[in-house]
Amino acid sequence: MSKPVRISLDAMGGDHGVSVVVPGAALALERHPQLRFLMFGDRAAIEPILKDHPALQAVTEIRHAELAIAMDEKPAQAVRLGRGKSSMWRAVQAVRDGEADAAVSAGNTGALMAMSKICLKMMAHVERPAIAAMWPTLRGESIVLDVGATIGADAEHLVDMAIMGAAMARIVFDIKRPTVGLLNVGTEEIKGIETVKEAARILRESEFEYLEYRGFVEGDDLGRGTVDVVVTEGFTGNIALKTAEGTAKQIAEYLRAAMSRTWMARIGYLLARQAFDSLRDKMDPRKVNGGVFLGLDGIVIKSHGGTDALGFASAIDIAYDMAHYDLMRTIRDMLEQSPADQASA
Known part of the structure; x- marks a missing residue:
């Protein structure tokens, strides 16, 4: 069995939140048994749904986050209010801290991009x-x-x-x-x-x-x-x-x-x-x-906010591929061969 791939999930993101994220993760796990999950969000909302998926529950750690970013929240306000304590921020932070190989969120695109740029920073020369x-x-x-x-x-x-x-x-x-x-x-x-x-x-x-x-x-x-x-x-x-x-x-x-x-x-x-x-x-x-999200110093996947469990599972599939096949190393190797990078060396 290959090395486990750890995915952090913003369980509260998107139009449907936990009701889509949890069954979506269960579908993805069926396709990729190597997956392991960190779910960030309201523990009281996550646990009852997670219990309906025993296989997923066995490979998932819930981490309570007190705040969910609204879909219509302005990016600057989302960062100001949710930094450090929202399910979105903490899912991205897990990638920064090496606890997860990739993060997936169906939440507010602008907020997710802003938080990802602040938390993960940009890759060198991008x-x-x-x-x-x-x-x-x-x-x-x-x-x-x-x-x-x-x-x-x-x-x-x-x-x-x-x-x-x-x-x-x-x-x-x-x-x-x-x-x-x-x-x-x-x-x-x-x-x-x-x-x-x-x-x-x-x-x-x-x-x-x-x-x-x-x-x-x-x-x-x-x-x-x-x-x-x-x-x-x-x-x-x-x-x-x-x-x-x-x-x-x-x-x-x-x-x-x-x-x-x-x-x-x-x-x-x-x-x-x-x-x-x-x-x-x-x-x-x-x-x-x-x-x-390409160019960041870490892997972040944005799912469509209105998708269902099958759609969210597809977003996790992409996260799995990007992490399993080491997207970051591939990008770094290719950027090192670019004219701009060679000129700055």
């Missing part, structure tokens, strides 16, 4: 964090970053994100040299703003051993899976993410309405039910739930 998300494609999955950690980016930050995204892709997809593209308004080298063109020049001329730069990609390439890693700044990335989520819901509603409109449509649905079930499974956002 100035700004990024949130990397798994993106379903026609080829399988890609990684897209940044989907909302910071607004705007200079060329150096885009290059850092390309390196960190490639490091994550090597772990998630088991690819030695992942392909990377910069999201742009066209594929021609003359198109786009100067920041993106400068980042493209650096990536093109550096000839990295551990990633293959494929040039510019456009919005429709996200769904095609043209490259393994798509890099953009947080404003654009977050809009792209929310647009994709909204479009998926829109298509699902269209199909549901069309299939129930007439008796013939209902019969057609029954005949093609297996195909529709397969489509629903491919479009299920719960299976790709979990954004990785």
Whole structure:
């Protein structure tokens, strides 16, 4: 049996808190028996639900936290009120103190990022964090970053994100040299703003051993899976993410309405039910739930706040992979080979 992976959980985070976190952890444990958990939150709320999952209870330590960060709390206020005593802060702190290999929270994204930056600090030579998300494609999955950690980016930050995204892709997809593209308004080298063109020049001329730069990609390439890693700044990335989520819901509603409109449509649905079930499974956002905070000196995973137990288990799955396959070491090794890092050495 391989070495246990220790995950700290913000049991109070998200729209549903303990009622999702505990059964989600139980599902993840079934897939990864090496998992061990620290659960931070209201002990009185956690214990009754945890008792319904004996296997999970046997590998979980509850640590009482008196405060839960609200989903609408402003980051600065969340840090001021929750520092040291909230379930979110203490889950991240466990990573800093070496008690956990990764932290997972479905709580307030801004608060989680602010607390993580303060508690864990940034990695050497990385100035700004990024949130990397798994993106379903026609080829399988890609990684897209940044989907909302910071607004705007200079060329150096885009290059850092390309390196960190490639490091994550090597772990998630088991690819030695992942392909990377910069999201742009066209594929021609003359198109786009100067920041993106400068980042493209650096990536093109550096000839990295551990990633293959494929040039510019456009919005429709996200769904095609043209490259393994798509890099953009947080404003654009977050809009792209929310647009994709909204479009998926829109298509699902269209199909549901069309299939129930007439008796013939209902019969057609029954005949093609297996195909529709397969489509629903491919479009299920719960299976790709979990954004990785890259650039921090520690592993933090942000789960969607409104997800269910299956979705939260997926976020824990990502945390397990990032910790088990040593994401931090992979990123450090790759950053050491970057032009910016070599220049500062």
